[in-house]
Amino acid sequence: MSDSSRTQLKKLLVSRYAYLVRRLERVTGSKDGAADALHETWLRLENANVAAPVANGDAYILGMASNVAIDQHRRERRHFHEDDVDALLELPDELADPERIVEARFKVEALKDILRGLTPRRRAILLAARVDGQLNREIAERFGISLRLVESELSTAIKYCLERMQESGDPYTGSRSGPRKF
Incomplete structure (x- = not known):
């Protein structure tokens, strides 16, 4: 240059x-x-x-x-060592009061019920993308479907879950993405 x-x-x-x-x-x-x-x-x-x-x-x-x-x-x-991880895991969780724990467990159960309402493939695509952090391209290869279909199924699944959560009284306004930064 x-x-x-x-x-x-x-x-x-x-x-x-x-x-x-x-x-x-x-x-x-x-x-x-x-x-x-x-x-x-x-x-x-x-x-x-x-x-x-x-x-x-x-x-x-x-x-x-x-x-x-x-x-x-x-x-x-x-550069993260096991000692660092162990030290972080031993820190007390200031937000883990009994009320919040019970509320979180109810939300998890409600989400599990909502996920059961999805088709098996749609549920698997949503979990692969948002829980496992897989890229859409990887999901398409895994299921043998097009990238466009993965995007469509993922969008439909997210909309369905958000609507059901809101119907159940949970005004979820958080992030719609999962662990896919890099």
């Missing part, structure tokens, strides 16, 4: 920093993670080696920063 391209990308990163952080928050899950990824991207731009001029600077920076964020996430996961 020529010095002028590097300079342009760095200027773009500085001038559009707030926008880029907001966009990266979706990838990292936090503003701090997005900021860290952009700072690392700034450093990597110094050594970037691209022969062609960059047509879309935002896309180039966001792609580079997304890769940085994924690398950081993988590094953090590797």
Whole structure:
């Protein structure tokens, strides 16, 4: 990459920093993670080696920063030791009062009843996506169906569950996604 391209990308990163952080928050899950990824991207731009001029600077920076964020996430996961996990598990749960536990158990039972109302395939797709964290592509391969059908079945299953939960008096407003960040 020529010095002028590097300079342009760095200027773009500085001038559009707030926008880029907001966009990266979706990838990292936090503003701090997005900021860290952009700072690392700034450093990597110094050594970037691209022969062609960059047509879309935002896309180039966001792609580079997304890769940085994924690398950081993988590094953090590797550095978790069993001792750390054991220490975290021994911390007392301040939110686990008996009333909340009973309420949570009722919600789990209600959700199990609702899940029984889904077709077996639709239930399996929902659990694979939202509990197991599988990607839609992996689910499509597992069931031998198209990606579009997985998306349709998943959407229908989520809508069905939300409607049944609301009918039962649970005004659930939380996230509709599962453990699928990276």
